[in-house]
Amino acid sequence: MALNALFSQLLIGLINGSFYALLSLGLAVIFGMLNIINFAHGAFYMIGAFAAYFLMASAGIGYWGALILAPVMVGLAGMATERLLLRRLAKMDHLYGLLMTFGLALVLQGVFQVAFGSSGLPYPIPEALTGGVNLGFMFLPLYRGWVVVFSLVACIATWYLIERTRLGAYLRAATENPSLVRAFGINVPLMITVTYGFGVALAALAGVLSAPINSVRPLMGADLIIVVFAVVVIGGMGSILGSVITGFAVGVVEGLTKYFYPEASSTVIFVLMVLILLVKPTGLTGRGIEATQSAVAPEPASAQGRERVALMVFGVVVIGLALLPLTSVYPYFIMQILCFALVAGAFNLLIGHGGLLSFGHAMFFGSAGYITAHAVKVWGLPPELGILAGVAACAGLAALAGAISIRRQGIYFAMITLAISQMLYFVYLRAPFTNGEDGIQSIPKDRMFGVLDLADTTVLYYVVLAGFILGTLAIYRTINSPFGQVLKSIRENEPRAISLGYRTTLYKYVAFILSGTLAGFAGSLKVFVVQNASLTDVHWSMSGEIVLITLLGGLGTLLGPLAGAFVIISSQHHLAEFGQWVTVLQGAIFIACVVAFRRGIVGELAKVLKISL
């Protein structure tokens, strides 16, 4: 009996492994050709499942037709996407591709959520594959066996296509040396378009396969893609076979965990990733230093205005904020903006000045919230000590997360931080002290330092404002310190900084810790504003929001985070009744920022005024 359960968990592992393999294979194919990590991959997987559903519902085309048609349709849509959007990024840093496809994923998932809500639509198992066979040691549902076998065949076919055919040879050559292949008279841009379409079609194929097993839901690919990122970090993206094998292997490990230690089943892949990174910082197939330097740098500001101007403008803004309680503006709204501006500022310290894109800053924001809430509510600590506990915990967390991730560059760093943050999300989901989905509610508002009564809205407002000012000045000082100069030089030209004798990894590590600590500070403050600590703040969508606020406000600017937070938080407030359209809007802003508005609001303003803000 127990053996039976073991085998059925193994089978589930193999099935999930099939999806991991197909998805990471598609990611690898796309990455090889476009140098883009396709964050929208999970969304295309979801659309593949929906396409199958529509084919059935509206055209009466069943599973077998969908198995061919859905990937073709989604592949064509992918090709259009490449033409219209991704092509614009051809000469830009990899990280912009990640950001744009993240925005695309938000748009796609948001649109489907608007149309279908979040619950699942049923999709039947094809008639020929209903039922199952008894293998003696277990009962094998036919459809599940089919998924594993068919995925394996699809993976091997892809491998054959790329490694063993003439077309594949061109493809590999074009990856290594596009201009040479172009000289042979091959249409490289078309090849890129087709490759993207193909990679995306693989995702859609996985979607169709999964439709009868997991119901068809708008967010079915959202969490999956993060797991696939972890798979990619573990296996690397250098080889086709590597991604396939890693995908299946990771699925099996997950299945085994479900059997032996179910509590860890949602975190095991991330734990595996962390362990592998600790032992081999470059991943299993990593090849030493990743030669290409990767950093999203703000466009160099003009030399005339120096940073004093920014500080002066900041002073004026602060005076305005300090006078706010005299007006009729709703203070809780502004307090939220201040908290988000601070966490975005902390993130900006890392990306705008260190060139490091962390896609996991929600882990600090949310963790600090939980710790502070718990410390104040359960341990009965006064607010200031509660905040201190949250901030200290985040410093420690940043030291750990940084040690794991900082040696990897660019997109890998982004994927690893995202994966670590997702791991923590699952930990918090299960940990008793967080109350799971409910979160920690009704935080007591005691007196801060024994005198400041946080139950008084005006007092709370000034406390939050003071925290914001303190945090922003800390960021300003860091940027304009001797340390900040070295950090800037690393962002601008890391090999040169190394050749001058700077141990660049250490500077990035310190910057990561500072950034995580300050992000935690923002999270701790927010607890007193919103009166709860919940899973929302550790979710990947929060990390995305932090990135969006910073990008929209202006990378590397002092005032950008505040401007970005103002726009994003107000739009959330005002558009709340429109439900998931907000997500669509945010995704669209993401795309717009990457395509046409890379300086952000404050950056553009600074450029027009020829000063540095």
Added chain:
Amino acid sequence: MSEYLVETENLCKEFKGFAAVSNVTLKVRTGSIHALIGPNGAGKTTCFNLLTKFLKPTAGTIRYRGQDITDLPPTDVARRGMVRSFQISAVFPGMTALENVKLALQRARGGSFDFWRSRSALRAYDTRARELLDDVGLGDFAGTMAAEMPYGRKRALEIATTLALDPDMLLLDEPMAGMAHEEIDRISALIRRIGKNRTILMVEHNLNVVADLSDEITVLARGEILAQGSYRDIADHPGVREAYLGV
């Protein structure tokens, strides 16, 4: 002090089976100006990358001041006084010329991990930085963003930044590429002057400059050492003509 500051022995570097550098045994005499020349793709830059540990050699050893540095990371090599410039001009584009040089001078205060201190602490280096800029003829560019400087000026800035570390050994990868005539003269004079109490290994395509400056020349072709000696020895060497002219 030993006769040679840098010695390599049978240094090899392969990229996916392609031997970019093979069996290079190079000795750079302490205090000399040593030129490394050769046609495009000969492996000169790769040699620099190996010496400064930006690449790991496939085989062979590197000794600096008689000590084996084959397994050191690149920062440690720089800290021991062997500092390189890059073929593709390596400046910090979003910083002014003055800040570029100060960043190197700042090394003198150690790690500079003090994120809590104002960077006005770095003003102490202003005077020295300006001197260095003057030396390379960039006195008027102190406040200019490196990104906005013409190519030749960027090269000069890179040299000034390298010199700011006061290295015992400089590796200059085509320091004069893209420079106008008068700039070349100025940088030549500068290299000669700094070469008085330093060791310099230099890749340069301008053979007049090489003839003029170098005490010793090594010719590299297809990753191997083709000839070694004074300019006269090299010029008379039949293989060198062939490698350069393909005849």
